[in-house]
Every structure is written in structure tokens, then in C-alpha cells.
Amino acid sequence: MTEVLRWGIIGTGGIAARFAADTALLEGTEVVAVGSRTAEKAADFAAANGVPAHHGSYQALVEDPAVQAVYVASPHPFHAEHALLAIAAGKHVLVEKPFTMNAVEARTVVEAARKAGVFCMEAMWTRFLPHMVRLRELLAEEAIGQVLAMGVDQGMRFKQDSEHRLFSFGLGGGALLDLGIYPFSFASMVLGQPETVRASATPAFTGVDGTTSAVLTYGDGAHALITCSALVATPMGAWLAGTEGRIELSRQWYTSTSTLTLTRADGRTETFAPVPGLVEGKAKGMKFQVAEAVQRIRAGERESSVMPLDETIAIMGILDEVRDQIGLEYPEA
Ligand SMILES: NC(=O)c1ccc[n+]([C@@H]2O[C@H](COP(=O)([O-])OP(=O)(O)OC[C@H]3O[C@@H](n4cnc5c(N)ncnc54)[C@H](OP(=O)(O)O)[C@@H]3O)[C@@H](O)[C@H]2O)c1
Numbered sequence: 001m002t003e004v005l006r007w008g009i010i011g012t013g014g015i016a017a018r019f020a021a022d023t024a025l026l027e028g029t030e031v032v033a034v035g036s037r038t039a040e041k042a043a044d045f046a047a048a049n050g051v052p053a054h055h056g057s058y059q060a061l062v063e064d065p066a067v068q069a070v071y072v073a074s075p076h077p078f079h080a081e082h083a084l085l086a087i088a089a090g091k092h093v094l095v096e097k098p099f100t101m102n103a104v105e106a107r108t109v110v111e112a113a114r115k116a117g118v119f120c121m122e123a124m125w126t127r128f129l130p131h132m133v134r135l136r137e138l139l140a141e142e143a144i145g146q147v148l149a150m151g152v153d154q155g156m157r158f159k160q161d162s163e164h165r166l167f168s169f170g171l172g173g174g175a176l177l178d179l180g181i182y183p184f185s186f187a188s189m190v191l192g193q194p195e196t197v198r199a200s201a202t203p204a205f206t207g208v209d210g211t212t213s214a215v216l217t218y219g220d221g222a223h224a225l226i227t228c229s230a231l232v233a234t235p236m237g238a239w240l241a242g243t244e245g246r247i248e249l250s251r252q253w254y255t256s257t258s259t260l261t262l263t264r265a266d267g268r269t270e271t272f273a274p275v276p277g278l279v280e281g282k283a284k285g286m287k288f289q290v291a292e293a294v295q296r297i298r299a300g301e302r303e304s305s306v307m308p309l310d311e312t313i314a315i316m317g318i319l320d321e322v323r324d325q326i327g328l329e330y331p332e333a
Contacts, residue, residue: 005068007031008069008071009035010061010074010086022287023287029294032051033051033053033067034046034051062085062086083113087116092120094121097181098172110313114302114309120302126254127185127307128292129258130275131274144262147240149222149223149224149241150190152224152225152239154179154183154229155233156179157233168208174208175208176228176328184226184318186254191224194218197322199214199321204230209230209328212228238253246262247260260272
């Protein structure tokens with residue numbers, strides 16, 4: 001029988017709870033501990049989410065001998081620090097998106113993981129969903145020929161509250177790092193590294209970016225049009241136009257409920273509907289990325305070919321360029 005792969009979680013927020021719930025849907029892996037900055041929050045989270053052990057510091061969590069892999073679920077300005085903490089303790093790491101605040105931090109984490117010989121991956125859960133697997137297959141077989149244009153948006157109207165993480169400079173708020181990371185990562189998956197980036201933004205009431213749009217152009221002449229917003233709910237669809245057809249991903253393109261429609265040049269269409277049993281939103285969607293991490297760790301691999309570390313660094317570099325163009329600066333990042 002295969003040994004159970006045991007996770008510890010850093011942080012007790014919304015996504016940490018979701019990770020615990022989704023990991024519980026998998027065989028052969030489990031969340032065995034949670035760490036918080038306060039003992040009480042750790043205990044509450046453990047009780048609410050069925051986690052056996054809890055720790056009143058992140059250091060104690062990473063030092064827990066039962067923990068083999070750490071899921072970093074703190075706000076992104078702390079991802080690098082917390083990932084490095086886990087790596088220094090010899091633990092594998094799955095780091096929430098965006099992986100870090102910038103490319104320099106991303107490179108530091110990746111180099112540390114490679115030196116320590118531990119598995120490391122950005123938790124870009126969307127890439128592991130069944131419709132994304134199908135999309136990569138279609139692209140590999142050139143079902144729509146050469147992709148020369150694509151569009152993707154991600155916008156939600158969040159409560160306009162300066163206390164909310166999403167609007168706080170100190171917690172890495174703004175549309176780009178929180179939401180934009182998904183469409184930028186998606187464009188990278190489809191078209192690779194852009195040659196040029198042109199971005200514009202409108203600030204939210206706190207000064208972080210409220211809506212950011214970008215046009216990326218590629219060496220073969222392809223364009224990617226991206227919009228992300230924390231001010232308005234956009235359609236949240238995606239489309240790819242190729243020389244021999246197009247592919248559309250219905251709302252919400254980045255979740256397990258999106259339907260993929262392929263339209264070939266002659267007008268024939270094929271759809272790839274959501275896998276039965278997957279529910280609305282992220283629930284039962286994160287399990288695919290956890291399954292990937294578990295499989296790679298078991299195989300003795302140090303990264304995933306679906307979300308490679310060098311690509312994570314490159315994507316952070318693109319976000320750095322966008323931030324530079326729109327004048328989005330964070331304390332110490
Ligand atoms: N994959 C997804 O779909 C998804 C969805 C939402 C968010 N995320 C990402 O996950 C990360 C966490 O987001 P979230 O929505 O879970 O945030 P959240 O609800 O605000 O929780 C963040 C947790 O981080 C810990 N933390 C450590 N230092 C902190 C600080 N200085 N201020 C506040 N909290 C701090 C806190 O746990 P303790 O107080 O217990 O230490 C807190 O509960 C972000 O990077 C975000 O981009 C991903």
C-alpha cells in the first residue's frame with residue numbers, strides 16, 4: 001500500500017479551508033496539521049476542518065515531523081518568506097498564487113527549492129482542471145491551427161472595503177496580482193513568452209489597481225488581450241482564435257464548471273462539458289492540483305511539467321513589467 005502523503009497548511013484563511021476540504025476528497029493524501037500566527041486560530045481551524053494537529057506558529061508547523069509537504073496559504077507578500085521557511089525545514093511546497101510578489105522573489109524561492117531538492121509548485125489550480133487538460137490536447141494536435149489571437153478576462157466586484165485584503169497595499173491587494181495572475185498565466189500556457197507588453201490601469205479607491213488591461217504580442221504575430229478587475233464583474237470567458245477555427249471557454253473559464261467549445265473552420269462544433277460531479281466554483285476543483293503535486297512528489301520529481309517553475313518566474317516577470325507600466329508599487333516589493 002502506498003504511504004499517505006501528509007500536508008501541513010500555513011495560514012487559516014478562506015483558501016486554506018478550501019484546500020483542506022478539497023484534499024479530503026482524495027485518496028492517499030491528507031492534511032495532518034495547520035499553523036497560524038496565533039494558537040487559538042490554529043486550534044479553531046483544526047476543529048472546523050478536521051485537521052488533527054495545530055501549531056501556534058508557522059515555524060512549529062514546518063518543524064512538525066508528521067508534515068511532509070506544506071501548502072502556503074498566507075497573503076502573497078508573505079509567500080516567499082513562508083515558502084523559504086518550509087524549504088529550509090526540508091519540506092515540499094505548494095505555494096498559492098501569485099507565487100510571490102515579483103520575479104526576484106520567485107527566483108529566490110525556486111533556487112532554494114532546487115538546492116534543497118524538494119518539490120515546489122505554484123498552486124495554479126486552474127491548469128489541472130479536466131477542461132484545461134482537454135484544451136492542451138487540442139492545442140497540441142493543432143485542432144484550430146495556429147493561435148493568432150486570444151482574449152481572457154477575470155473581473156469581480158468586491159466589497160469596496162479598505163480593510164479587505166484585495167484593496168490593501170500591505171497585503172498585496174489589487175486586481176493584477178490577485179485576479180490578473182490567472183489570465184496572464186493562461187496566456188502564457190497558450191502562447192508562451194510575449195515579446196511586448198502594453199498595459200493600462202485604473203486605480204481602486206485605495207490606490208491599488210482596480211481594473212488593469214494589457215495587450216501582449218508574440219514573436220509569431222499573435223495577440224493576447226487581458227482584462228482583470230476588482231471593481232466590476234466581467235463575463236469571465238476566454239476565447240482562442242486560430243487559423244483553422246476557434247475555442248471558447250464559457251463562464252467561468254478558470255473553474256471546473258466551464259464548458260469548452262471547439263468550432264472548426266468548416267463550422268463543425270464539439271463541446272467538452274464539465275465532468276459530472278464537479279460543483280460550482282472552486283470546490284472539487286483544487287483537488288486536481290493536489291493530486292498532481294502528490295503524484296510528482298511520489299515519483300521523486302521536483303516540479304510539475306504542467307506548471308513549471310521557470311514559467312512561474314517568467315509570468316512574475318510579465319506582472320513586474322505590467323506593474324512598472326501602470327505605476328503599481330508595494331512596500332518592499
Ligand atoms: N486558489 C484560489 O482560488 C485562491 C482564492 C483566494 C485566495 N487565494 C490566494 O491565497 C492567499 C490567501 O488568500 P485568502 O483569501 O485565504 O486570505 P485570507 O482569508 O485573508 O487569509 C490569509 C491567512 O494568512 C495568514 N496571514 C499571515 N500573515 C498575515 C498577515 N500579515 N495578514 C493577514 N493574514 C496573514 C492568516 O492566518 P493566521 O492569522 O492564522 O496566521 C490568514 O488567515 C492569497 O495569496 C490569495 O491570492 C487563492
